[in-house]
Amino acid sequence: MTLIKSWVTSANDADHPFPLNNLPYGVFSIGDDEPRCGVAIGDMILDMPAAQDAGLLGFGDAFDVPYWNDLMDMGPVAWTTLRARLTDLLAEGSKDQTTATPFLVPQSVATLHMPLAVSEYTDFYAGMQHAKNMGAILRGSPDLPANWLHIPVGYNGRASSVVVSGTDIHRPNGQMKAPDADMPSFGPTKRLDIELELGAIVGTGCDMGTPITVDQADEMIFGYVLLNDWSARDIQGWEYQPLGPFQGKAFGTTISPWIVTAEALSPFRAPTPVREKQLLPYLNSTKDGLYDIELEVLMQPAGAETATSLSKTNYNRMYYSASEQLCHHAVGGCGMSSGDLLGSGTISGPTPDEYGSLMEKSWAGREPFKLDTGETRSFIEDGDTLTLRGAARGDGYTIAFGDCTTTILPAHKFPV
Template sequence: MTQPTLTRSWVASANGHTDFPLQNLPLGVFSINGSAPRAGVAIGDSILDLHAAIDEFDGEARRAVEATAGGQLNAFFELGRGPRVALRERLLELLAEGSKLHTREAQVLHRAADCQMHVPARINDYTDFYVGIEHAQNVGKLFRPDNPLLPNYKYVPIGYHGRASTIRTSGTDVRRPKGQTLPAGQTEPTFGPCARLDYELELGIWIGQGNEMGDSIAIGDAADHIAGFCLLNDWSARDIQAWEYQPLGPFLSKSFITTISPWVVTAEALEPFRKAQPARPEGDPQPLSYLLDKRDQAAGALDIELEVLLTTATMREQNLPAHRLALSNSLHMYWTVAQLVAHHSVNGCQLQAGDLFGSGTLSGPQTGQFGSLLEMTEGGKIAVELPSGEVRKFLEDGDEIILRARCNREGFASIGFGECRGTVIAAR
């Protein structure tokens, strides 16, 4: 457990309530006033410009900073754990109270509010998993009340290929998609704007070192291939999805946009928040051997509190605070992230630095824990009431969804992920 709990930073905002205390140190890519995108580290309400401070690093840490050149973190991800840890150790010194770097504050630190964040890496391939078992059960119940989970669910970490070209960073508007839908009771589809627009609360997983095609990443090595984590909103057009998805899965119902939070929270920052994989209910099968590793079973799960909030245009006009739609946790993953990596590559599929995985929607089993409106409204049957007196079954134009994440543990500094925001705008 390497968290320096008691160390304070000379960046004052990092010592109060913040997502980004000294113990977090997530990496991202930012620009100011239209400058070229470059790598930075979030600290309190500020961003450390890694390249402005590059002469403060040497050895492995210097190598890590150099690999972030060019405004994309792929080469840094590819370096793997060693240089990433060295960078973290040096950053802990540089940003701690008493560091001489404080005297260079004006050169190396920017106010985050002045910066524009970017997607932090070139995403080669994006895979969306479906390992939130409560979500799978909640959704399955809508279609198959007696048998919500398909027979493969507890053996196969279910996933599918997603669209990489439309992954955008927090704050990007979400244009309501158009498409084919089948009106209730009809046999012929119509074409028009999506009428059942939804969000999905997911954890994003950044892949670090990849593998050659034909090779597999063993479950025991899988954790070393993960560079970090973010939040991911898998926006979904439920009416388009229902009509298009048989037999090959979701396509245009998801590919119009996927939003991620811009900061890459490292495995090292999350180390204190690892837990044993929740015990499988009695009668659930053991994972097959290529998915089974003692260390992973003992500490492969992540205890991250996940939150969904909504504001509508009316709520913003009335200065009402964002309304919490859900509070959930990444412990609802049926498979660990190491199991996702081992499964994805077991057939010889090549993973590459900068690949992104989505976890699938991470709902809890109870009201108030559902990670999508599809679940909250039981497929559009029950309206959600908002503090403004409005109701929602699905998203309307002007609605903004905000995802947040936070890790808490007694005796450790609490860390957060920053936000993943998106506002729905009208169809073209």
């Protein structure tokens, strides 16, 4: 596939994140107006309820709400129909250019909001290098857990803590215990970390008690966002046995503001790696489930003029795909809902410049790393701004996600 040219000319730059090939879905507001659905095209946003009201879309009331769940719930045929309609509308030579022009607003004046109402949030652990690194750091051995090559290991997280890029997060308080201490203590985490992930958004659900195949799961996935699964390593380390992460992961999960659809990403599908052990048949699929998406982590301390690139890797490094994860999630009869969010698990490549968490990058603080400012870091300091970036590179065009950015504020005093 090559660039599809738009009459919104800013969209035709080969490096622009939002060409006509992308058409990501977000929610925006201008000034004090109510948030509403919008589609990014070049430097502009198409105001979806306004375009719908003008008769340009033909999509009923799916855009009367400030989230994309109603469209998601309409299913894959509707998704394809809308995308085709938007492509026609915004393509060079469109007969509707004059009518549509008033419904474009500059991204520079818009505030972005959560693009979906998250029903439930599940986080996985599907990166092999990350699993080996965490084993080596936490349990003294890079050997994978016994189930890891058979199960897309996951755990349930908190939907109430998922926020959009640009939302500041306070350093969390919590309970932790130093290895040499007799008693635990309570206070701000000293090991605040990121996890570089891709979030898959379930578009259509499945009923409780109706298992699905991987291919069915693939068709249920509406799109993807960048996802930063904030982690407090000291809180997590003390709490996680025997029932898994809880408060060490509950204070925030940040997603990028634009949902990049599975359809936009389809030219970039990539296979999962050769299996070290054959998967059980229920995890078989006929499609490549990963995507070739370049990813980057950046850190900018308070007062610094530029951010330091900490890591560059690719989503095609993962061992399990989102459709395999979704199938495994539902296979025992767990109902899945439109708006469910699945975190891929931390994406780390084989070398430290590809690690997707600071825990790995600083090897649990034993090997602090340098920023471009000359400062060193093992974990995140108050005032640091962390950014995730992601883009698939096509022939003369780019499908990017928009930055996933968060500034960390000091911990609340407790009791408040």
